[in-house]
Amino acid sequence: MRYFIILCIAALACSCQKDELMDYSGGDGIAFYLGEYEIDSVSYSFAFSPAPAAKDTIYLKMRVVGGAKDYPRTIAVKAGAGTTARQNVDFILPQHTLPAGALTVDYPVIVINSPEMADSEFRLVAEVAESKDFTPGAVGQEIGGSYNLSKMLVKITGRIVEPTYWPDVESAFGTFSAVKFRFMIQVTGLSDFSYEALGTSGIYNLPVRLRNALLEHEAANGPLIDENGNRVTF
Structure with a gap:
């Protein structure tokens, strides 16, 4: 009988632990993502513009690792290790908003045509940062062959360079x-x-x-x- 009681207590404890794990819900994450045949870098040249431009915008695809919400949420991106471009001189990473009910969004990277662009190429490693609504989401392959990534490489120049396509x-x-x-x-x-x-x-x-x-x-x-x-x- 004593062993039976001990087994019952152990089973009850395991059941409680299991219920706690099943009920736990962590915060949502967000990540960059690519299609099956896309690459994890973007090249931009101001020389491609038919008219001179002081700045332009590159859009990076992002998606939620988690569920949709009925209110807008804040996204943050930072410059990661390996960045040679200068914040607020060659690029701006604005705080951006994911609309209510959305699971995907195009994040705007603002690139600036600084004087050094004419004969240089700068690298920006755009990296998902923690915001009040999101943590960096899990990375890896998703259903359909697409991939979640924690960072994207953006190459910025004023020279004409061969497009990736x-x-x-x-x-x-x-x-x-x-x-x-x-x-x-x-x-x-x-x-x-x-x-x-x-x-x-x-x-x-x-x-x-x-x-x-x-x-x-x-x-x-x-x-x-x-x-x-x-x-x-x-």
Whole structure:
């Protein structure tokens, strides 16, 4: 009988502990996230803008690790280790709000066209920070192949650099060069030549427009030679 009573007490204690664990609810987290084929860095160049710009905004995708709430919540992001860009000189990380009922949000990173941008590239490691509503959320693979990340790398410059999407459009526009890209901006007034921005029809039709514009340029000025000594073609 004594052993039976001891077993009952032990079982009751375990049951109480289990109920406490099941009833416990921790605070919600938030994290950056990417699709299955996206990469954890973003490159931005002020040289891509058809008109000079003093500042611009880059949006980083974030999502809640937890549930939705019926009130807005505050998001905080900080500059992490490895950052070479200067706060309030090259970038601003504003406090941002997740709308009521939302589970995802685009976080705005404000980039500033400082004088040093013309011949330098700065790195900003954007890292999830704790706010009054969120802690940094769990990272790793999610359902559907997407990933949660605690940080994102943003590269900022005033030079023309190869966009991360260029390998996806190289078959349409050919080998990347700064001279070619500047010509594309001048002809089209566009600065984003990705599949997402142009669509299938744009990817097929824009090279024809660029070839015709290049023929006119060559007729007036001779071949367009890029920074590598190669003739620009489309």
